[in-house]
Amino acid sequence: MINHDPGSSPPLLSVNKLRVSFRVGSGINLPVIDTADFILEPQGSLGLVGESGSGKTMLCRTLIGTLARHGAVINGGNITFSGQPITNLGESEWRKLRGHQIGYIPQSSMAGLNPILTIKSQLSEVVKHSTGGSESEVRREVLGLLERVRIPRPTAVMRSRPHQLSGGMRQRVIIAAAIAQGPKLLIADEPTTALDVTVQSEILALINELREELGMALLLVSHDLAVIEEMCSLMAVMYAGATVEVGPTENLISSPNHPYTRALNTSRTDKARPGDLLESIPGDAVSVGHWPNGCRFWPRCPIADLDCQDGLQPDLLAIEQRASACIHSDRMEVTD
Amino acid sequence: MQGIIKQVGSFFQHSLVSRVLQAVLVSFFLLTIVFFLLRLIPGDPAMVLLGENASMGQVEEYRKLLGLDRPPMEQYVDYMSNAFQGDLGVSILRRQSVVKIIASRLPVSLWLAGSTVAMVFVLALPLGLLAAVYHRTWFGYFFRVTTSIAISTPIYFTSLVILLLLAVKLDLVPIAGYDPEFPKNLRTLFAPALTNSILLAPVLARILQASVIDTMEEEFVEAAIVRGVKPLRFMWHYLLRPSLAPCIAALGYFAATVVSYGVLIEIIFNLPGVGMSLIEFVRAFDYTAVQGFVALTGLLVVATTLLADLLNAWLDPRANLK
Structure with a gap:
């Protein structure tokens, strides 16, 4: 060793x-x-x-x-x-x-996100732990996360579901979720x-x-x-x-x-x-x-x-x- | 031009209006098949109603009275044109409008079907979910064995055991009969719905179990566990919701089974529903009544499919119904 x-x-x-x-x-x-x-x-x-x-x-x-x-x-x-x-x-x-x-990025960008929830809904799961706060606070945090992984048009992406995004975009969202809690x-x-x-x-x-x-x-x-x-x-x-x-x-x-x-x-x-x-x-x-x-x-x-x-x-x-x-x-x- | 045809095509595939048209078509074909099948069976209502002692002449005369002496095609066209105007004819046995008979019998059957489906889901969802999460433990084994037993027990045996337990020993529910008033009728429906559920809930629970086990293997579930999604939210949004599609698809099968088991259950528990009178009408060769009941079944199946599609669209936004 x-x-x-x-x-x-x-x-x-x-x-x-x-x-x-x-x-x-x-x-x-x-x-x-x-x-x-x-x-x-x-x-x-x-x-x-x-x-x-x-x-x-x-x-x-x-x-x-x-x-x-x-x-x-x-x-x-x-x-x-x-x-x-x-x-x-x-x-x-x-x-x-x-x-x-420990953050985790799963294997496939296709299956790494829950297909039935919006991006905002999935990312708010991670920011709620830290903010515990109001709707607008959660929204701001999620937006910040998406900007951090350089996602263009974050407000539109927030409202979409995984199947509406490209593979690269999905992988960026997955990364955002993995690093959210530092x-x-x-x-x-x-x-x-x-x-x-x-x-x-x-x-x-x-x-x-x-x-x-x-x-x-x-x-x-x-x-x-x-x-x-x-x-x-x-x-x-x-x-x-x-x-x-x-x-x-x-x-x-x-x-x-x-x-x-x-x-x-x-x-x-x-x-x-x-x-x-x-x-x-x-x-x-x-x-x-x-x-x-x-x-x-x-x-x-x-x-x-x-x-x-x-x-x-x-x-x-x-x-x-x-x-x-x-x-x-x-x-x-x-x-x- | 092609664009228009495409648009019209997708409209028919997706819109609610097309569902209604579909229901009409299904009923039309069902009615046609049943109309001619019934007439292929040897014997006819005139013979049954007049009994064995009637002479050939009397039977012939009665046939004429009922309009059964005319060529089948002529009867068919007549019947169908009336049916599409909402007139399903008069029951030969009861001398009463078929629509009225259905209207008086249908609520009982709908209540029975509704409470059965509700009970099946209430039993099957937690059972299937638990059986999936703990499928590697003793519970998974226990689940496999008991569901096999429940599925393979004949309905007349299950119903007798339930009657013996709930009605005779514990005296919790009436042994038979029906109370048409709303909250009270649930008490009379409890035992029949439970009987039906014991046969159907294991089927649904197994479908759900297999589906949840597949979902648990998904990457997004693993990622959600690492993110630390709250347990209740995890159970509903990450395990159950993505796994429900096969269960909803099974609703179509269930609709047919609930109706056919319903016939037996209505007889065993003496419920004055559609199923019980259907047997009576078939025995008497009551052409019009049987035809009416069959058309109704077709409508019910199409309605359930529509309900399943709507449920699916709500559960999984990718399957969108306009």
């Missing part, structure tokens, strides 16, 4: 050897995260990358305390937020944390997946501006390395429920220490030259419940040998600022 510098203030978020499973029957658990490790400093930014099914979304749900309603539980490790343990919080304690301390940490689960490229960069720019303005830390989930590279100084790569490599984004991209990180990097479409064959990772991503023994990536790994196929998923091994779970990371240079 990466060591936190003991001299500085406590990290904002620290996830230690976290294990999460679905409860499928009485006493039967199906692991989805095993194990996740990373640290996020106040006002820092960390990108979570991985294929679908690698546990990224479940990790977000762990951090917003909604595992139970998806039939999952934490069964190992610990999480601290601002120095406080939040691994076993009850619902009422989560209620104090959510929104005020959280210290913003969790964004693939916030731009459903948007087209120009809108995507606008939304990312908005998130960056708001981060600076409010001093928020950002946990950004994406399967798009280009997005992570642009937005996050740190990066954690997940494969089959485990963080397999963690460290500064530029280092991980320029000299990956785990074959999976390298494979993700070489299969990027934005770096490919016209006419080149696109590289892809051989085989399929392993799904929950079908993880192999040993390092879970070995069936698809170009440098795997017999040592990789036995025992448990290897732990992250820290080297300076970064950590990799590959037992053969020293061979990475050679095989390039």
Whole structure:
């Protein structure tokens, strides 16, 4: 595990050897995260990358305390937020944390807003907590929120319902709701997946501006390395429920220490030259419940040998600022 | 020109006027089908009314009197042109205007249907919502088992159990009969409505449960939880309202079921409604009365569909009815 510098203030978020499973029957658990490790400093930014099914979304749900309603539980490790343990919080304690301390931007701009309520009605839910005030006060607050996320014609948008807005506008409203209570940490689960490229960069720019303005830390989930590279100084790569490599984004991209990180990097479409064959990772991503023994990536790994196929998923091994779970990371240079 | 045709088309699809036209059309087709089907059944009202001892001549004469000797097509045109002027003819059995019979019988059936639907919703909404929220716990299991039992129990058995419990053992409601006065009639309707609800509420609750479970998976619900939306507001605006559409759509099915179960229930609980007299009229080959009752059912089903659409428009502003 990466060591936190003991001299500085406590990290904002620290996830230690976290294990999460679905409860499928009485006493039967199906692991989805095993194990996740990373640290996020106040006002820092960390990108979570991985294929679908690698546990990224479940990790977000762990951090917003909604595992139970998806039939999952934490069964190992610990999480601290601002120095406080939040691994076993009850619902009422989560209620104090959510929104005020941790903001959340859901995956799709399409389904992220309630289709039957007006924008004003949905945003007033968040401002009422702070103002508790009159109709005109709530209205002014909501208008202020919409202006903050740079929505043109906010008075008209306020009266509309989600289906009357474009995807980008909807995502701006969702962001407005997430930052309304001034959280210290913003969790964004693939916030731009459903948007087209120009809108995507606008939304990312908005998130960056708001981060600076409010001093928020950002946990950004994406399967798009280009997005992570642009937005996050740190990066954690997940494969089959485990963080397999963690460290500064530029280092991980320029000299990956785990074959999976390298494979993700070489299969990027934005770096490919016209006419080149696109590289892809051989085989399929392993799904929950079908993880192999040993390092879970070995069936698809170009440098795997017999040592990789036995025992448990290897732990992250820290080297300076970064950590990799590959037992053969020293061979990475050679095989390039 | 095409624009005009398009406008006229959308007008017919959406406007209230088109609903009324639709009701007229449905009733027209229903009446046509029933008119000829009834006449295909062997036997006729003259034979039933005169009894077994009547001679062929007497039966023929009676047929002539009722106008049944004329060619069916002629009778049909006659009947339809009267029907569209609001005259549904005279009951052969009762020698009374069909419209008057319906008018005297309909309120009982409407009260029964109304109280049934109200009771079904009052039972099914909280049950379905709870069953969805707690579907992973023992309550979800209990809900599945009990609703299966309730749905598969025959109505004559359920009604007897309810009568035995509520009327005989506890003496809370009258065992049979109807009081036409408004607040008092609810007491006489309680047991029949409950019987019907025990069969229908589980169906609705299950539809709602499945729908709410789907809604709970939506991103906006997750986001609302993180925002910390107040519990009551969350239950109504985030779980129930977005999940009600399939339940409202089921109202159409319910309208038909409430009517058909209503026939049995009116007999069991001795309620002087439409259903009870319908059986009597069918047995007697009372062509005009049966036709009138069937046209009424058609109108009721169309009216319920309209009601469902209006409800949907209120619940989900995207489905707008002009």
